[in-house]
Amino acid sequence: MIRARGLERRFGETRALAGLDLDVPRGGFLSVAGPNGSGKSTLLALLAGLLAPTRGSLEVDADRAEIGYLAHEGLVYRELTAVENLELYGRLYRVPERRERIGMLLERHGLWEVRHRRVSAFSRGMAQRLALCRTLLHDPRLLLLDEPYSALDDDGARLLDAHLAELAGERTLVVATHDPARLRPLASAELVLA
Amino acid sequence: MLLLAGIALAFYWVPMAPLEGFRQRIFYIHVPVALTAYACFGWGAWKGLRLLWTRDQRHDLESYTAIHIGTIFGILTLVTGSIWARTSWGVWWSWGERQLVLFLVLFLFYSAYFMLRYSVDPGPRRANMSAVYALFGVVLIPISFLAIRLAEDLIHPVVFDRNVGTNLAGSQLVTFVVCLAGMLVLAAALYLNELTGKRVDARLRELKESLA
Amino acid sequence: MTYLGDVAALARTSLLLELRSRDTVPALLLFVVSALVVFRFALPADASDLAAIGLLWIAVVFTAILALTRAFVAEREGRVLDGLVLAPCDRSAIWLGKALGVLAFLLVAEAIALPAFGLFFAPVDGATVAAFLLADLGIAAVGTLLAAIAAVSRARELLLPLLFLPLVIPVIVGGVGASVEPDPGRYLAFLGLYDGIFAILAWATFEYVVTE
Numbered sequence: 001m002i003r004a005r006g007l008e009r010r011f012g013e014t015r016a017l018a019g020l021d022l023d024v025p026r027g028g029f030l031s032v033a034g035p036n037g038s039g040k041s042t043l044l045a046l047l048a049g050l051l052a053p054t055r056g057s058l059e060v061d062a063d064r065a066e067i068g069y070l071a072h073e074g075l076v077y078r079e080l081t082a083v084e085n086l087e088l089y090g091r092l093y094r095v096p097e098r099r100e101r102i103g104m105l106l107e108r109h110g111l112w113e114v115r116h117r118r119v120s121a122f123s124r125g126m127a128q129r130l131a132l133c134r135t136l137l138h139d140p141r142l143l144l145l146d147e148p149y150s151a152l153d154d155d156g157a158r159l160l161d162a163h164l165a166e167l168a169g170e171r172t173l174v175v176a177t178h179d180p181a182r183l184r185p186l187a188s189a190e191l192v193l194a
Numbered sequence: 195m196l197l198l199a200g201i202a203l204a205f206y207w208v209p210m211a212p213l214e215g216f217r218q219r220i221f222y223i224h225v226p227v228a229l230t231a232y233a234c235f236g237w238g239a240w241k242g243l244r245l246l247w248t249r250d251q252r253h254d255l256e257s258y259t260a261i262h263i264g265t266i267f268g269i270l271t272l273v274t275g276s277i278w279a280r281t282s283w284g285v286w287w288s289w290g291e292r293q294l295v296l297f298l299v300l301f302l303f304y305s306a307y308f309m310l311r312y313s314v315d316p317g318p319r320r321a322n323m324s325a326v327y328a329l330f331g332v333v334l335i336p337i338s339f340l341a342i343r344l345a346e347d348l349i350h351p352v353v354f355d356r357n358v359g360t361n362l363a364g365s366q367l368v369t370f371v372v373c374l375a376g377m378l379v380l381a382a383a384l385y386l387n388e389l390t391g392k393r394v395d396a397r398l399r400e401l402k403e404s405l406a
Numbered sequence: 407m408t409y410l411g412d413v414a415a416l417a418r419t420s421l422l423l424e425l426r427s428r429d430t431v432p433a434l435l436l437f438v439v440s441a442l443v444v445f446r447f448a449l450p451a452d453a454s455d456l457a458a459i460g461l462l463w464i465a466v467v468f469t470a471i472l473a474l475t476r477a478f479v480a481e482r483e484g485r486v487l488d489g490l491v492l493a494p495c496d497r498s499a500i501w502l503g504k505a506l507g508v509l510a511f512l513l514v515a516e517a518i519a520l521p522a523f524g525l526f527f528a529p530v531d532g533a534t535v536a537a538f539l540l541a542d543l544g545i546a547a548v549g550t551l552l553a554a555i556a557a558v559s560r561a562r563e564l565l566l567p568l569l570f571l572p573l574v575i576p577v578i579v580g581g582v583g584a585s586v587e588p589d590p591g592r593y594l595a596f597l598g599l600y601d602g603i604f605a606i607l608a609w610a611t612f613e614y615v616v617t618e
Contacts, residue, residue, distance in 0.1 A: 012315050050488055052249070052318045052618035065494035075489030077480055079426045080419070091415045092493035094408065118426075134489070246614050303572035310569060313559040318618040323555045326611040327569070330548075333607055334573060337600060341576035344583055344596060 001026045001142065001172050002047060006056035009042050016042040019056070022191070026061075029173045033180040034193035040176035041072065043193070044144045047174060060142070062172075065093060068140030070148055074131040078120040082111055082130050085119065086137060093138035105133040109159060124151040132160065143167065145175045149182070220281065222369055224274040226377040227267050228293055232335065234264030234381055235304070239332035242325030254321035255396075257328055258311065259389045263381055265304045271297045292342050299338050303331055412495040416503025423480045424507055431511065434473050438519045441465040446526055458527045459534070459585045463578055466512075466519055466538070467545070473511055474549040475566050477504060478557040487557070491616050501612035505550040512542040530585075533594070537584035540597035541577045547605040548573050554615050576600050 004022035008015065017039040024030050032040050045051045047060055048069040060067075069075075076085045083102065090098040106112045109129040119127055128151040135143065149157055161182075167173060168186045177183060180190060238260035245253035275294040276286050288294065307327055314320040424431055445461040481487040490500050516538050520530050549570060556566040577600060583593035 011317060048492060050492065050618070054317075063494070064492055067492065069489075069492055071485055071488065073483075073485040075486055076484055077419070077423065077486055078483055079423055079480060084419075084422070088415055088419055089489070089493065092412060092490070092495045094494065246611070299572055299575055306565075306568040306572060309561075309565060310555065310559065313561045313565055319558060322614040322618065323558070326551075326615055327555070329611060330573065330604075330607065333603060334576075337576050337603065340596060340599075341579040344593060345579045 001028070001061045002174070003059045004056065007043075007046065007053050007058055008055040009039075009046060009051060010054045017046070017193075024172060024174060024189070026172055027169055029168045029183075029186055029188045030175070030191060031180050031183040031187040031189070032174060032176040032191045032193065033178070038193035040193060041146050044069070044071075044146045044174065044176055047142075048144050062140075062142040065138065066141040068135040068138065068143045070131055070135040070143075070145040072146050072150065074119075074127055074134075076119050076127070076130055076134060079118055081116050081118050082106060082122075082133075083115045085130065086133060089134055089137055095138050101137065102133075105136060109133055110155070125153050125156050128152055129156055129159075132163075136163070141171055143171055143173045143175075145173070147176055147178065149177065149179065220274055220278045222373045223377075224271065224278050225293075226370070226374040227274055228271040228297065229374060230377040230381045231264050231267035231271055231297070231300075233378060234260050234267060234385070235300070235328075235332055235335065237385075238264060239328045242328035245321055245325045249318075251318065251321060254324065255392055256389060257325060259385055259392065261304060261307060261328060261331075262388065263385050265301070265308075266384075267377075267381060268297055268301050268304065272301060292339070292346070295342050296335070296339055299342075300331070300335065303334060307331065409496055409499060412499040413502045413506070416490075416499055417506040420504050420507025421510055424511055427476075430473075430476055434469055434511075435515060435518055437472060438465055438469040438515050439522050441468065442519065442522055442526055455528045456586050458523075460582050462519065462523045462527075462530075463581050463585070466516060466541075467574055467578065469515055469519075470508075470512060470545050470549060471567050471570060473508065473515075474553045474570065475556070475563050477508060477550060477553040482557055487554075487616060497613040497616055498609050500616070501550055501554070501608060504554075505546045505608075508550055509542055509546040512546060513539075516542070533590035534585040536594055537581045537590065537597060540594060540601060541581045543601040544577050544597065544604055545574065547601065547608045551608040551612055551615060554612065573604075 002022060002024040004020055007017060007020040007022065009017045020043070022030075032043060034040055042051065046053060046058060048067055049060070049064065050069075077088075080088070083106075086102045086105070087098070089095075090102060095101055103112070106115050109132065111126065111129060111133070114122070114126065119130060122130065128148075132148065135145070148160055152160060164173070164175075164183070164186055168188075175183060175187075180187075180192075184190070238257045241253045241257035241260060244250070245257060272294065275291065275297065279288045279291060279294070280286050307324065310327060311320060311324055314323060442462065442465050445458070445465060449457060449461070478487065481490070487500075491497060520535065520538070524530055552566055552569045552573075556562045556569065559565050577597065580593045580597040580600060584590035584597065587593065
């Protein structure tokens with residue numbers, strides 16, 4: 001599903017990724033580990049199509065409608081409510097039975113009670129959970145998650161574990177993390193960036 | 195190549211000059227310089243379009259260089275135009291002079307182009323944005339010209355003579371065309387010069403890196 | 407049609423965000439009136455009403471610039487723009503939705519500024535109102551695209567005015583002309599031309615400004 005050869009990305013003079021070769025089969029689960037600044041976020045952004053490679057080739061067998069991207073920043077409007085955010089994305093991603101799906105996701109992530117509250121009033125953990133809802137909203141075939149466990153409390157983390165367990169095998173996942181050990185039982189492959 | 199173009203220009207220009215006064219001579223430089231500037235901006239916009247079309251990053255440097263040269267010629271247009279205004283009407287600036295005002299607006303626009311390039315990190319994003327802005331520039335040229343024509347009635351009734359314009363007799367026409375050709379060749383030479391210079395720099399940096 | 411549906415959703419979002427920004431929108435509306443008052447004092451006592459109209463246009467344009475500088479602030483926090491760009495919808499819908507939001511703001515600003523001007527100086531006629539409506543379209547179209555460019559850059563508050571001002575000169579010419587001249591038809595037609603050409607250009611090129 002994903003195939004990269006000699007993938008490289010520079011920002012001005014700095015080289016964030018150099019000469020990376022990658023193969024992720026359909027249904028695969030790749031965990032990406034490495035210290036800060038090693039290029040994990042850059043790799044995910046490249047896979048999502050937000051960045052273009054400076055050099056090398058990258059083939060991702062999924063179009064925009066099939067990719068779910070979770071960034072560290074959340075990608076949600078702070079001054080809109082949880083529901084408003086998901087309604088917007090639901091519309092843009094042409095999610096069928098939008099209202100029901102939004103309700104189901106919010107409830108599953110424990111956000112149903114606060115659905116009409118603005119994201120600026122959320123705790124960091126709640127915002128992260130909403131971001132996860134946004135990512136899963138359109139049931140993407142390819143999931144690109146950039147440090148999804150960050151800011152989650154134990155409950156949130158356990159919820160995410162359950163999600164990932166469900167998705168592994170059914171969908172293709174690439175997850176960047178500081179804690180590869182947590183993903184080891186699920187991951188089909190591991191990549192460590194320097 | 196650069197030298198050849200410059201010499202060709204000077205060589206042809208000088209013998210034609212004694213026919214008219216100084217004021218006319220500036221005309222033979224001012225207008226070709228202006229037209230060459232337009233050509234450069236047009237080329238820069240074309241290269242920008244190619245960049246957006248093909249996503250081939252090489253066009254970014256070509257677009258940038260063309261606009262760079264164009265801006266230089268634009269500044270020359272303003273300077274020669276100012277000199278011309280001085281010799282013709284005794285003032286260094288005239289709002290009634292359409293070409294001059296147009297180039298002032300374009301100068302502001304393309305200076306902003308460079309500000310744009312300086313404040314965004316190099317990469318495909320910057321290339322895209324520069325290309326789009328270059329396209330806006332080339333569309334702005336005729337629109338601004340129209341606007342300035344309309345504005346003349348608002349700002350400044352046209353009182354200055356305009357006999358230097360469309361009617362060029364035989365030898366004058368030849369001089370003009372030769373000067374124009376010479377200017378274009380000069381611009382092309384400067385363009386290629388700067389382009390190859392930058393390409394060589396880039397290649398050198400690449401080599402240094404692969405050795406490191 | 408899903409495209410219009412997307413635009414509607416994005417425009418609604420844009421309006422919601424504007425309504426909820428408790429600090430920005432009221433401040434800008436206050437700014438436009440303050441500017442008019444300052445201009446009143448900046449004019450000599452015997453200045454014509456025509457000069458005053460010019461200052462009305464400047465007040466509105468500068469308020470527009472301030473508004474545009476903040477146009478993509480909400481999308482910058484949390485990298486929402488990336489989220490929107492990744493969605494399967496046409497990227498130009500993002501531009502259109504946001505531009506409609508800007509347009510709405512401009513209409514409200516003028517609903518305040520024009521009567522205020524009528525109070526401080528002299529009443530404003532139908533041609534002036536028409537001119538402002540047409541100018542708003544052009545300002546929103548071009549400004550939104552430039553705001554997206556500036557949002558990515560380092561010096562965003564400074565870059566937007568630099569990029570925008572040369573492009574807004576024709577709008578000011580058309581607008582002031584229509585407000586002041588006894589025969590506003592030409593100027594209004596020119597504004598329409600500006601709007602048409604630049605709106606199409608902005609619509610077509612926005613995609614490239616937000617992607618690589």
